[in-house]
Amino acid sequence: MKWITARRRHPLAGYVVVILALALFGVGYAALAPTADQAQAQTLAADVPSPDDVDIAEGKTVFDQTCASCHNYDGSGSYDAEGNVTNGPDLRDVGPAAIDFQVSTGRMPSMDPSSQMPRKPMAMSEQDLANLIAYYNAEIRNGESGAEVPYEVPDSEPNRADFEDETAYEAAVEEWESEYDSYIEGAEDTDMGMKLYLTNCAHCHSWSGGGGALTDGRWAPEIHDASPREIYEAMVSGPGAMPMFSDGAITPEEKHELISYVKTLQAEPNAGGVFDLQRIGQVAEGFIGWVVGLALIVACAIWITAKQRAHD
Amino acid sequence: MSKTTQAPKALRGVGNFIDDRFHLAKTGEKNLRKVFPNHWSFMLGEIALYSFIILLVTGVFLTLWFKPSMLEVVYDGSYERLQGVPMSEAYASTLFIDFDVRGGFLVRQIHHWAALIFLAAIVVHMLRVFFTGAFRKPREINWLIGIAIFALSIIEGLFGYSLPDDLPSGMGVRILQGVILALPLVGTYVSMFLFGGEFPGEDIITRLYMLHVLAIPAVLLALIVAHFMILWHQKHTQYPGIGRTEKTVVGTPMFPAFAVKAGGFFFFTFAVIAGLSAFVQINPIHLFGPFTPTSITSGLQPDWYMGFLEGSLRIFPNTFDFSVFGYAVPIAVLVPGLGVMGMLFVLPGAWPFVEQWITGDKRVHNVADRPRNAPVRTGLGVAGMTAYGVLWLAGSNDILSETFSIDLYLTTYIFRVLVFVGPVVAFIVTKRICLGLQRRDRDTLEHGYESGTIRQLPSGEFIEVHKRNSEETTEVLESKPLIGSTALADDADVDDKGVENPESRKGMGKLRRALAHWYTKDNVSIDGVEAHSGHHLHHSAPEGEKESAH
DSSP states (O other), rough: OOOHHHHTTSSHHHHHHHHHHHHHHHHHHHHOOOOOOOOOOOOOSSTOOOGGGGOHHHHHHHHIIHHHHHHOTTTTBOOTTOOOOOSSOOOOOOOOOHHHHHHHHHHHSSSTSOOOOOOOSSOOOOOHHHHHHHIIIISSOTOOOOOOOOSSSOOOOOOGGGGGSSSHHHHHHHHHHHHHHHHHHOOOOOHHHHHHHHHHHHHOOOOSOEHHHHHOEEEEEEOOSHHHHHHHHHHHOOOOOOOOOOTTTSSSSHHHHHHHHHHHHHHOTTTOOOOGGOOOOOHHHHHHIOOOOIHHHHHHHHHHHHHOOOOO | TTSSOOOHHHHHHHHHHHHHHHHHHHHHHHTTTEEEOGGGGHHHHHHHHHHHHHHHHHHHHHHOOOOOOOEEEEEOOOOOTTTOOEEEEEHHHHHHHHHHHHTTTHHHHHHHHHHHHHHHHHHHHHHHHTTTTTTTTHHHHHHHHHHHHHHHHHHHHHHHHHTOOOOHHHEEEEHHHHHHHTTTHHHHHHHHHHSSSSSTTHHHHHHHHHHHIIHHHHHHHHHOOOOOHHHHOEEEEOSSSOOSSSSSOEEEEIIIHHHIHHHHHHHHHHHHHHHHHHHOOOHHHHHHOOOOTTOSSSOOOOOGGGGHHHHHHSSSSSGEEEEETTTTEEEHHEEEIIIHHHHHHHHHHHHHHHHHHHHOOOOOOBBBGGGGGSSSHHHHHHHHHHHHHHHHTTTTHHHHHHHTTTOOOHHHHHHHHHHHHHHHHHHHHHEEEEEEEHHHHHHHHHHHHEEEEEEOOOOOEEEEEOOOOHHHHHHHHHTOOOOOGGGGGGSSBBBBBBBBBBHHHHHHHHHHHHHHHHHHHHOOOOOOOTTTOOOOOHHHSOOOOGOOOO
């Protein structure tokens, strides 16, 4: 304590205390803050069960256990007397693409039906999802209503935890990569993809796909973690506040160009420097210009004009 | 020593040759010995000057390849992602600078970062001048020139931002056109004239280019030179201190000490800007893609210096819009777009004259105020900063909403309230802090400074020992000016014959007296306070007399 006592009136003592306090809060926050929103895409491209593998009875179990409490056992949803959704909407007309999108992005099953769900790791296994979709198609869906799951569009990268050994996992990743690359490179027309994206998507999800704020406390999520298939499904099913872009409005070929444009832009290296400021743009640039650029120059001005301080 | 040393013969020859023709020796000697007061806050304007030089040099480099044309071309340069995409020549040539000109990308980023630093430096320089009262007589004209430089620089920046014809550029130009259209009666005509037809037309980039590289920089350069020559002529202000009076400047001579410092400082400024440009990506136009009138994106703002305008547009309610004979009068664009912009230049521009009118102070001021010693002015300055800051933040409300998970509409309402309440609170708080500091100054002047040493008196009482201030501190503290106003003088209402002055009975006279009262009423007087006359000092004497303790 004597050491501190001797120095607590040092001219720099105040700054040291502030820096220590900031460090304490920073480290403390980093230690305590939940990290759950590190969304990891967990679905398996290589492991998609073929339609022969599915077990409709299993699917019914999954539905009754995880979906029916809000959406009702027959998928008719729960509504109050005026016809407003109370817990979950009617699922009978939404189609399997919507089911696949909501479950594979972890948004369903939802913990809180009244608020917008963030992207989360999928709550069930790939097999359970396949069973669930088979059960949905067989028992709940109204005929052919809604969009089909676009199985030809690549899904997310395989997850190591779903494979028994390294070799199987690596083989799956390799297969997924070639499928993904051929899909992304299969699109030729950057201009079309760009115009479609900037006309239809960017005013909510922003030019970079980083997402943005919407009205009434909603937000358009970042789409960087979404697989091409999930982006496709979001377009055909229109989840949440998002409008539906059916295959009639934007053809499957155009969707292909659009998805390829977004994914290529996302993978684009930052030619301007190692710090991309998360592509937030001018707000971040202005912030750095002031707190790094100008602050450093002013610090230099203070340094070169400093004189030996007469103690006062 | 220098008088006895002769210059080398070769130099002497050249020197005499030049001097015989231009008589530079005398002027040169006088100016090289010119004294500059030493303080870091006097270097802020230099940051702006140096950034401006960097902007000129890098700008010249960029013009070598940039093509200010809106002619549509199909891109086939070396940036693969956009090959085959139709775009304007302006955008294609910017891509060429980025990817095919050696060092082009770096220079473009230096140009952009330097622009951000340039305007930031102008702002902090203006704030320094405002808060220290350095705009007072005889420097009012230079203050106005400074505001003109500030205004032109904002426009210069906006036009430069618009040139590459990328997505944010086009959106910025679209907002500019919207504000022009909002002008009553002439809006559509001005817009059609500027754009050579409907938006976006085929002329705007060419016209903005001419303004950006020729017209505005020429005026800016002239204004900066004038600013500098007036500064040179009037000499720099200085802070109070020993030997510093209205007539005597204390500082470093121009040559060699100040010149070396200033030269080094240029390189440091350049280094920081170049460092940022090398490592931090700015305005990645190749990622944005070219502008088309159908394209629109969220999450984009103008550069920071236009942020306050963006913010005022965002939070201004549209309930005041009305129509006259079927012609819309969009108040929600007119007031925030032009009114707020006008306020930013008119209010600071008018202040020196308003202050002079309130105080009636026509004296020449070469010693700057300490901000605390002009509490109302300082409070007003901080209130202005707060209003600007709130609008500035409002311009990024979507980013704030997303980053901090706040309802977007809620941020709008918060800012609508804050833009009125914030400045009032800021004024009151700042003024109180200033007065508190004044009180502490008076205390320090009277008692010396707290030494941190606790001493026990023979009676058992503990006291803190106060020590004598340095000469410098005493001088600074005693220099506190008395803020008064001729409007409040005893004879303000009557002339020397005892006749009532009719002016003081009229509305303006009453207003002036009220303002003068408001401007001067709260001040801590140091009248009758003698340095080191306070009680505590006695305790530092070894005897420590008890009865003087309190």
